Amino acid sequence: MDSKPPQLSANIFHDRPTFSCIHCCVPIALQDELISKSFTGREGRGFLMNSAVNVKMGKKEDRPLMTGVHTVADVFCLGCTNRVGWYYHKAADSSQKYKEGKYLLERERLVKENAWKLDESEEY
Incomplete structure (x- = not known):
């Protein structure tokens, strides 16, 4: 068994x-991986995401x-170990199976980074 701690993904975003x-x-997910904003987490609104990185999973x-x-x-940030949401392993109801393998990330625990670029030729 590998005893090394999980490594942060660098520069993938x-x-x-x-x-x-x-x-x-620490980057957690690409905005392109957003499935829905209509979810509820423990502390308010949540985002259903296809994938997440730089997270460590807790106990099922x-x-x-x-x-x-x-x-x-529950999933925890690798950078600071704060809980950022949870991972859906299994849904009992067949109508909820679409959530399996997806992440619920809580909006209040995230910041949206838009990767703004300034035109370097502009004078200020």
Whole structure:
């Protein structure tokens, strides 16, 4: 078994809009991976995402959520270890299977980075 700690992914989001951890600014997900903004996390609105990086998964547990019982694992930022949401392992109800393998990232725990570029030829 590999005992090395998880490594932060570096520069994979260079110049691309991302969602980053609000506490330490580590990139967590590309904005292109956003599926839906109509989800609810523990502390308010949440985003359903296809993927996330720079996160560590907690222990799997069955959790009663608004749409029924799901097997989920909390996900934590690798940069600062704050919880940023959860990962859907399994949904009991067949109508909720589309969530399996996806992440719920809590809006209040993220900052949107738009990767703005300034025109270097402009004078200020």
